[in-house]
Amino acid sequence: MTGQEKAEAIRQLKGERDISALTAYDYPTARLLDEVGVDVLLVGDSLGMVVLGYPDTTHVTMDHMVHHVAAVARGSKNALVIGDLPINSYNTPEQALENARRLVEAGADCVKLEGGVRQVDKVRAIVSAGIPVIGHHGMLPQRVLEEGGYHKKGKSIEEAKAITEGVTALQAAGCSAVVLESVVPALAKRISEELEIPTIGIGCGKGNCDGEVAVITDITGAYPWFVPPFAYVRADFAGEMKRVAKEYINAI
Ligand SMILES: Nc1nc(=O)c2c([nH]1)NC[C@@H]1CN(c3ccc(C(=O)N[C@@H](CCC(=O)O)C(=O)O)cc3)CN21
Ligand SMILES: CC(C)C(=O)C(=O)O
Ligand SMILES: [Mg+2]
Numbered sequence: 711m712t713g714q715e716k717a718e719a720i721r722q723l724k725g726e727r728d729i730s731a732l733t734a735y736d737y738p739t740a741r742l743l744d745e746v747g748v749d750v751l752l753v754g755d756s757l758g759m760v761v762l763g764y765p766d767t768t769h770v771t772m773d774h775m776v777h778h779v780a781a782v783a784r785g786s787k788n789a790l791v792i793g794d795l796p797i798n799s800y801n802t803p804e805q806a807l808e809n810a811r812r813l814v815e816a817g818a819d820c821v822k823l824e825g826g827v828r829q830v831d832k833v834r835a836i837v838s839a840g841i842p843v844i845g846h847h848g849m850l851p852q853r854v855l856e857e858g859g860y861h862k863k864g865k866s867i868e869e870a871k872a873i874t875e876g877v878t879a880l881q882a883a884g885c886s887a888v889v890l891e892s893v894v895p896a897l898a899k900r901i902s903e904e905l906e907i908p909t910i911g912i913g914c915g916k917g918n919c920d921g922e923v924a925v926i927t928d929i930t931g932a933y934p935w936f937v938p939p940f941a942y943v944r945a946d947f948a949g950e951m952k953r954v955a956k957e958y959i960n961a962i
Contacts, residue, residue: 713819716790717842717886724908729921740785755794760933770796783817793818797852803835824850826876830883837884845880849892864897913940
């Protein structure tokens with residue numbers, strides 16, 4: 711299937727069943743998650759934190775993204791592979807399209823970018839070139855320095871209005887789906903009911919969106935040093951890694 715066909719198939723899941731999405735940053739993880747049937751593999755710029763060891767996602771470059779998108783694409787057969795456009799890679803429509811093309815050449819089926827109304831010209835430029843786009847609104851991690859942290863979004867009437875207008879504009883601009891991040895549950899639910907395209911939630915509470923995305927190292931416990939409070943940690947991969955290494959050290 712082409713990227714466009716895969717994105718369309720995901721779009722059509724709305725109202726049928728919940729969409730499952732996980733981040734992946736490397737070949738083995740992509741291969742394992744694809745084998746168990748996850749719908750979407752997001753090569754998130756969160757890789758800057760949980761793989762590359764930076765304090766936030768503002769250090770991630772296009773070269774980083776291309777490198778990891780290629781690895782994930784090699785490991786994925788069926789999942790929709792989303793390449794996250796990193797900070798400052800989509801400042802103009804021309805730059806957005808050029809960098810979207812780079813991620814698609816590396817193997818992404820589609821791209822994702824952060825922001826609402828102010829990004830519609832970039833979304834249109836990419837979609838017009840035949841590359842599907844996933845929107846991302848609510849809390850925008852690439853703005854963490856301006857915002858002074860990661861805060862819930864949509865508590866005030868003004869903020870709720872801006873997010874609603876933003877996602878409506880993203881839909882009109884041709885987005886195939888939209889990630890809602892740290893949006894207060896009631897607003898996430900209302901937006902999901904109103905939009906025709908699927909919403910994929912993170913930190914929006916359970917069952918309020920058309921699907922959910924999680925950072926893979928959060929649910930496996932592989933990166934225990936920064937885990938958002940809403941994450942459901944299902945294993946202790948970090949503990950296992952240490953146990954195996956200690957056992958090895960003692961065995962040799
Ligand atoms: N490991 C990891 N998992 C993620 O989900 C993730 C990253 N890294 N890096 C990029 C962004 C940052 N994320 C975050 C980080 C912190 C909160 C957090 O502390 N949320 C509080 C905020 C409360 C408030 O001040 O309003 C919460 O209670 O939800 C949420 C999302 C989500 N993304
Ligand atoms: C948190 C998700 C939605 C993301 O954008 C990322 O992993 O970079
Ligand atoms: Mg991201």
